[in-house]
Amino acid sequence: MKLYYKAGACSLSPHIALREAGLAFEIEAVDLPTKKTESGADFLAINPKGYIPALVLDDGTVLTEGVAIVLNIAAMAPDKKLAPPAGSPGYFKLVEWLVFIATELHKSAGGLFNPAMPEEGKTMVKGLLTRRLDYVNQTLGKGPYLLGDSVGIADFYLFNVFSWLPRVGIDPAAWPNLVAHSTRIGARPAVQAALKAEKLI
Ligand SMILES: N[C@@H](CCC(=O)N[C@@H](CS)C(=O)NCC(=O)O)C(=O)O
The missing domain is CATH 3.40.30.10 (Glutaredoxin)
Known part of the structure; x- marks a missing residue:
């Protein structure tokens, strides 16, 4: 591959x-x-x-x-066990997280790298991202990983997108549970x- x-x-x-x-x-x-x-x-x-x-x-x-x-x-x-078994209730929660990260976090944060985006657009996107990250931060307070106790592909994707924040002018410290999650994932061999x-x- x-x-x-x-x-x-x-x-x-x-x-x-x-x-x-x-x-x-x-x-x-x-x-x-x-x-x-x-x-x-x-x-x-x-x-x-x-x-x-x-x-x-x-x-x-x-x-x-x-x-x-x-x-x-x-x-x-x-x-x-990077994903719950296909078709199980946990699997659909995983798909929910993956789609949320792809559409609500990845594409919004990714757009901030575009130098052609006007400042008003950047402010609007940062406001939206802030609300979405507040939600993730709150959810992560309930378990070490997005699906609770078991680490998996949604956690790696979240780690990936969250790592971009300082590069697009957003201070990650506003979301301590996300920072802790990122540290936990980042330490994996x-x-x-x-x-x-x-x-x-
Ligand atoms: N819908 C795609 C989007 C992937 C994407 O945004 N890739 C970016 C880098 S993070 C890219 O290659 N951009 C260059 C381009 O669109 O030409 C996915 O979710 O995999």
Whole structure:
């Protein structure tokens, strides 16, 4: 399997999931402005959507969309219990979290990196993000992880997106339960290995 990624971007979530799952994989960086991969390949020929993450499975299938990718990774390593069993009540809570992170946190926070976004737009998005993060902070007070006692793919995705806040001018200290969650996830050996492989530490 090969994961196409950009250091520190939203591909960090599937990168961590692959390491937590103990699966065999390679990573290849993508230069997003030119759509060229590290080895000189045309990334648009791999993922016509032009964005990372993209995971090429061993049978050649190209899977895109971070949520689909991490659900597939969890399904490939059921013994690691990175997701509740498909179809169980816990599974639908997991999907609820993944969709919330993708649509309410990732895309909002991601937009703040765009230098073309006007200041009024940034203020509006930061207000929205603040309300969403208040909710996550409150929920995390009830259990160490998003689904309670069991760590999994939603926690890695949340860790990934939360790590962007200082870079977009938001002080994470406003959400102590989220900071504690991020510290807890960041200390995991698989997470440290992913950060090292992406040259982030
Ligand atoms: N809907 C996609 C969005 C992925 C995405 O936002 N990727 C960003 C980096 S975090 C990207 O590659 N942007 C470059 C582009 O859109 O050209 C997903 O959830 O996986």
